[in-house]
Amino acid sequence: MQIGSIKFKRPMLQAALSGYTDRAMRMLARRFGCELTFSGVMLDKSACHKSVLRMKNYQILDDEHPIGGQLLGTDPKIMAQAAQNFVNQGYDVIDLNFACPAPKVLRRGRGGAMLDNPRLIIEIFRGVRDAVKIPLMMKLRIGIDESEAAREDFWRICEEAITGGIDALIVHGRTTSQYFRGKADWSVLAELKKKYPQATIIGSGDLFEAADIIEKKKTACVDGVAIARGAIGKPWLFRQITDLLDGKEEIFKPDTTEQGRIILDHLNMLAELYEPKKRVWYFRKFLAHYSKAHTGGRKLKMELVTAHDEDQLRTAIKKWYDVS
């Protein structure tokens, strides 16, 4: 997989996930072989404020390269300025978000709400393209809704972005109005890659299990896959994909104790980012996912997600995961 001047050994990346892809999640993805991670999307106006860029989750340390930053916004000039600020911040790749379906984003006409306005999207793309030299990509859904007009808008955006020199497109195979319902339509990804074989096309949508991810990638002939929800509470998914690509007969499956160590490492990394109270509360959404790989079921999950403080949480993790 190649995005502009950056080449990757493995055809996968850690997708941007607002509220999840902080430094801890990104570093875990990296540990299991993911070579490109993204921090969560940032509003263009926020990226023009030094105080926001100074926040820990947007500070880039030396061990995090290459890393992508993602921008959301509707004003070509502010988006271009924000992109320049991201370059100064140390980001290696910039991604423009025209895919977010969150109601508060759509209400303001941002993200996935912009897919019916190809002219504006292309104006933003050109403005940012002129403003920065680093690899530039766009995140799209396959249309604002299921209508014919929406599909035409989608193809127009792809055509103009690719001919205008976009370095990669990440396409989530759902429409904005679909939100996360139904199945991602990977046939659109196949069609896109077939139409523009020279472009770097990265597929997104319903990527949870290594074998299925490789099958989807192979069938659609895309250059790479963006792992999103699949890596929450399962950072070793990247290693499993790598093992399968390398033709290993047995893919990496951490045993219970190893899972426990990964969970504790994750918690340790959060200590650098959040205050004690916040990190126990914040970690719950990850624990709910981590617990799925354990046979302890509901009892385990409840004990982990109801721990009141860090000591209690550590004790529960050590007990259930047999970590000394």
Ligand SMILES: Cc1cc2nc3c(=O)[nH]c(=O)nc-3n(C[C@H](O)[C@H](O)[C@H](O)COP(=O)(O)O)c2cc1C
């Ligand atoms: C909680 C959550 C936060 C997300 N945040 C972002 C984001 O900041 N930027 C983005 O481009 N996509 C974001 N996405 C979309 C994912 O990157 C991905 O495209 C989508 O989840 C489909 O892939 P999946 O079905 O494999 O999870 C988010 C998805 C979820 C569930």
